[in-house]
Amino acid sequence: MWRARRWPERRRTASSGRANTHVIHHAGKILALVEAGLPYEMTSELGTVGPRDFGGRLTTGMTAHPKELDGELHFFGYGVVPPYLTYHRLDAAGELVESRAVEVPGPTMMHDFTVTEHYVIWLDLPVVFDMERLGKGMPFSWSDAYGARLGVMDRAGVTRWFDVDPCYVFHVGNAREDAQGRVVLDGVRYSRDYFNRTWKVIGGSTDPTPQAGAAVLHRWTLDLDGAVKEEQLDDRSVEFPTFNEDRLGRASRYLYAVTGGEVVKYDTERGTSTITPVDGHAGEAVFVPRAGARAEDEGWLMSIVDDRLLVHEATDLHEVASVRLPRRVPAGFHGSWIAD
Ligand SMILES: [Fe+2]
Structure with missing residues (x-):
């Protein structure tokens, strides 16, 4: 049986962190995230607006992996004093409408x-x-x-x-x-x-x-x-599994991931996979749906590979673009496609 050590009770507050893990878009706002801190609001020109704590009501950090389903943003914060895990939900207008402790040992x-x-x-x-x-x-x-x-x-x-x-x-x-x-x-x-x-x-x-x-x-x-x-x-x-997030929480067939030097596409219905090598360290392959797409895999995979942004057709993984970046980006970051 695992037993938690006793920690002194104190008021829980979340601090702003380095917000260096993921960037998402929800309810008209761009948020930079790190799980140890509050979300940081940014402008589309990369300006810093500041940390968001929803009027002081968000008292935990925000995971760098929130999930948007039907317009609502589900997320959580974890900490080293009880409650160790707290669930939160933003409504489609970006208001914090639920915070709930979840019991873990x-x-x-x-x-x-x-x-x-x-x-x-x-x-x-x-x-x-x-x-x-x-x-x-x-x-x-x-x-x-x-x-x-x-x-x-x-x-x-x-x-x-x-x-x-x-x-x-x-x-x-x-x-x-x-x-x-x-x-x-x-x-x-x-x-x-x-x-x-x-x-x-x-x-x-x-x-x-x-x-x-x-x-x-x-x-x-x-x-x-x-x-x-x-x-x-x-x-x-592999690492960094991605998919067409229009299918989040519902049946989906295709899953993408990366190895050290490849982008992988899994067909989970047929149990098959295809790969394409990239020349460098493959970062997360973010799926971007084609406007008006019907098929689940109609779109592109965007992946930062060292100092390039590579774009592959998601259907057959052929490379359609390679964009030189002004500097190398270490592998391990997440990102989102945010349509202008
Ligand atoms: Fe992550």
């Missing part, structure tokens, strides 16, 4: 989560706050005692937890409810050993670039009666 490092039509999906995994790592980058490490759970929270805030084989997941792909009402979640799964090896390299941040090893595409199928099915979908080491 301890200060788990949660980098991502997702939503389906009726549920919020939590990753309560065994990488937890570790005092001994204070001052050495992110103060979190693997705990054999913590266990591993996925949570399915309904809109009333009731969460069902499912024990899973211990692992860590930085990033999930899509999730959906299937015809039998089960929740199906795809994500990139790290074993304990591979997490520990990766964490030694990237322990000062939370967005690993793919390295040789075993962070693999994995599927969890959660039967709300309690059964969990786990299956590895591929043996290629």
Whole structure:
């Protein structure tokens, strides 16, 4: 049984952080994000407006991976004092309309989560706050005692937890409810050993670039009666799963990811994949739908590869553009296509 240490009670406030992980657009605002701090509002000309705390009501950081479903923005903040996990929701006008503590056993490092039509999906995994790592980058490490759970929270805030084989997941792909009402979640799964090896390299941040090893595409199928099915979908080491976000939380067929030097396209219906090599370190391949597209994969993949922005047709992965950037961008950042 994992037991949390007692922490002194104090008023929770979130501070502004470096906002260096992701940039999103919601309700007419551009927000730069880092999970340890408040969202930072920016102008489309890259000017800084400032941190947003919704009139003081947002008292946690905002994950760098919020999920927009039907205009609403779902997100969470995690911390090292209780409540360790707090769910938040912005309505389509950008107002903070819900904040709700979610019970987890301890200060788990949660980098991502997702939503389906009726549920919020939590990753309560065994990488937890570790005092001994204070001052050495992110103060979190693997705990054999913590266990591993996925949570399915309904809109009333009731969460069902499912024990899973211990692992860590930085990033999930899509999730959906299937015809039998089960929740199906795809994500990139790290074993304990591979997490520990990766964490030694990237322990000062939370967005690993793919390295040789075993962070693999994995599927969890959660039967709300309690059964969990786990299956590895591929043996290629990948990171940064992306998809056509118009399909977020609903059935989708295609998933994209990157290896160290390739962009990968998975057809999860047929169980096949195709790859295209890139000359350098492939950054996240962001899917941009073609205006008026009908097919799920009608659009482009935009990926920063060192000092270039590469654009591939998402249908067959052929390269259509390579744009030289004024400087190299280290792999590991996220981004969004924000239509002008
Ligand atoms: Fe990330």
